[in-house]
Amino acid sequence: MPxxxxxxSDGRRQPIEASEGESxxxxxxxxxxxxxxxxxxxxxxxxxxxxxVDEAWLARLPAMSDDEDALLDGAAADRLPNSRLSCQIKFxxxxxxxxxxxxxxxx
Amino acid sequence: xxxxxxxxxxxxERGAPAGVPSLDVDPFSNEFFEDPHAIHDTLREAGPLVxxxxxGVYGVARYAEVHAVLNDPLTFCSSRGVxxxxxxxxxxxxxxxxxxxxxxxxxxxxRTVLAQVLSPTAMKGVREHFTAMAAAKVDExxxxxxxxxxxxxAEAYPLSVFPDAMGLKQEGRENLLPYAxxxxxxxxxxxxLRQEAIERSAPHQAYVAAQCQRExxxxxxxxxxxxxxxxxxxxxxxxxxxxxxxxxxxxxDTTVNGIGAAVYCLARFPDxxxxxxxxxxxxxxxxxxAIRYESPVQTxxxxxxxxxxxxxxxIGEGEKVLMFLGAANRDPRRWENxxxxxxxxxxxxxxxxxxxxxxxxxxxxxxVEGEVMLAAIARKVASIQITGPVKRRYNNTLRGLESLxxxxxxx
Ligand code: HEM
Ligand code: FES
Numbered sequence: 001m002p003x004x005x006x007x008x009s010d011g012r013r014q015p016i017e018a019s020e021g022e023s024x025x026x027x028x029x030x031x032x033x034x035x036x037x038x039x040x041x042x043x044x045x046x047x048x049x050x051x052x053v054d055e056a057w058l059a060r061l062p063a064m065s066d067d068e069d070a071l072l073d074g075a076a077a078d079r080l081p082n083s084r085l086s087c088q089i090k091f092x093x094x095x096x097x098x099x100x101x102x103x104x105x106x107x
Numbered sequence: 108x109x110x111x112x113x114x115x116x117x118x119x120e121r122g123a124p125a126g127v128p129s130l131d132v133d134p135f136s137n138e139f140f141e142d143p144h145a146i147h148d149t150l151r152e153a154g155p156l157v158x159x160x161x162x163g164v165y166g167v168a169r170y171a172e173v174h175a176v177l178n179d180p181l182t183f184c185s186s187r188g189v190x191x192x193x194x195x196x197x198x199x200x201x202x203x204x205x206x207x208x209x210x211x212x213x214x215x216x217x218r219t220v221l222a223q224v225l226s227p228t229a230m231k232g233v234r235e236h237f238t239a240m241a242a243a244k245v246d247e248x249x250x251x252x253x254x255x256x257x258x259x260x261a262e263a264y265p266l267s268v269f270p271d272a273m274g275l276k277q278e279g280r281e282n283l284l285p286y287a288x289x290x291x292x293x294x295x296x297x298x299x300l301r302q303e304a305i306e307r308s309a310p311h312q313a314y315v316a317a318q319c320q321r322e323x324x325x326x327x328x329x330x331x332x333x334x335x336x337x338x339x340x341x342x343x344x345x346x347x348x349x350x351x352x353x354x355x356x357x358x359x360d361t362t363v364n365g366i367g368a369a370v371y372c373l374a375r376f377p378d379x380x381x382x383x384x385x386x387x388x389x390x391x392x393x394x395x396x397a398i399r400y401e402s403p404v405q406t407x408x409x410x411x412x413x414x415x416x417x418x419x420x421x422i423g424e425g426e427k428v429l430m431f432l433g434a435a436n437r438d439p440r441r442w443e444n445x446x447x448x449x450x451x452x453x454x455x456x457x458x459x460x461x462x463x464x465x466x467x468x469x470x471x472x473x474x475v476e477g478e479v480m481l482a483a484i485a486r487k488v489a490s491i492q493i494t495g496p497v498k499r500r501y502n503n504t505l506r507g508l509e510s511l512x513x514x515x516x517x518x
Contacts, residue, residue, distance in 0.1 A: 029455050038455040039395065039474065043466045047227045067222075074227025107391065 274328020
């Protein structure tokens, strides 16, 4: 099974399974990654699914939409160049092993 | 089950389509409003798609189908109205909403404007004040001890923050709740609730139309922010008042019923109040779970733009489909122990705010109000007792109470 590794803000690594076609947020909420709240359920409206993408993976993700870009400005934790909304990262086979860092807060 | 006879109903053009279970329930009757849960269960168990004979419309009550309809806005459109009335056949009772009752691409433009006016960044600007007002309200209510949680809390708190945040004048605010109640009744069928609301609507409509104009909206408020977007060229000057109208229609009575739902839950389930008190950071989730559990916005319609297959049945073009958000939010296929209120539940994915492109554009504001109020209760209130008869308020779309007499004690 392909996987995504979430790294909590305290450094703990938590690998989870992910399936083709679901978002990284959906994989996370299905498997109880506490650091992802996803209040809007993946509709790109809440910015509570914020992640910092591991530098090695950043360029391999599809570009972000204007909506995602605007929303990230309102994220609770600092926005960094590698900030993304995990509900907008659609998982595919070529993302097997993706590493996402969790911010220290989503609210 | 409804005992209503067929004589007072709108004559459906034809009966149930072959294979679709037909039900004789009226989701817009007082009997339904009093206790929707058993009937929701009947609707869910009858099948993924049902036919509601009384009004000649399709219905979906399971989570999967409600979610699917919400997320296919080109097939299940909003521009023909999100109530029973089909705007292709009947003139809307007021000029059509340019966001709620619009489809892409028109919807995309207006939606972008309101999403920015009510963005996470905008919420940072109101949060502190809303928090202070919630704390003051709870202190005042603790001093009184006994009061009506609907009028004195669920209505009073949003009324103390939302109209000011919009930038409304003081005069005439008493029109806001009657106007919203009218709007939400109007999505229903032509029953007494809808007809009486529309008959009495003239003064409320006149008030709201005037408040949507730029000169009546204080600088810095959400209303003025909408008008500023007309200067920027994102919307026309004629569109700005209509978008302000959307905020006035949907921004107050919804949070009243959301906060009312949360207080009613905490009053009925003391173990959950105790859990919340032991960890006030659960306040935001306790509010969200109340939205799932009670679904203050119970239903919306869509209209099919083409023939479409849904759950194995073919639906023709121009058919109304009623989505039972409240039933989806308690569908055992989606939720564990759906009928229990659990402040620690992972609520993500509930459809109490809708889903897809029309998902509530004011959800962040609703959550700020709900969270800061429940956080104030968590820190200051030790117990909530229901002390008198609980009365339900009847509305074609909104679920909430008319009266909830309670006594609270200080922590
Ligand atoms: C607990 C409170 C609230 C609930 C339960 C709620 C529920 C909903 C639902 C279910 C929809 C989807 C309608 C559809 O799909 O046809 C919606 C849309 C909408 N809501 Fe809310 N709402 C709440 C608070 C608010 C607030 C505070 C505002 C404004 C300040 C607001 C403004 C709107 C608007 C303008 C839309 C239309 C969005 C669109 O069509 O793109 N709502 N709401
Ligand atoms: S889940 Fe809300 S923005 Fe991603």
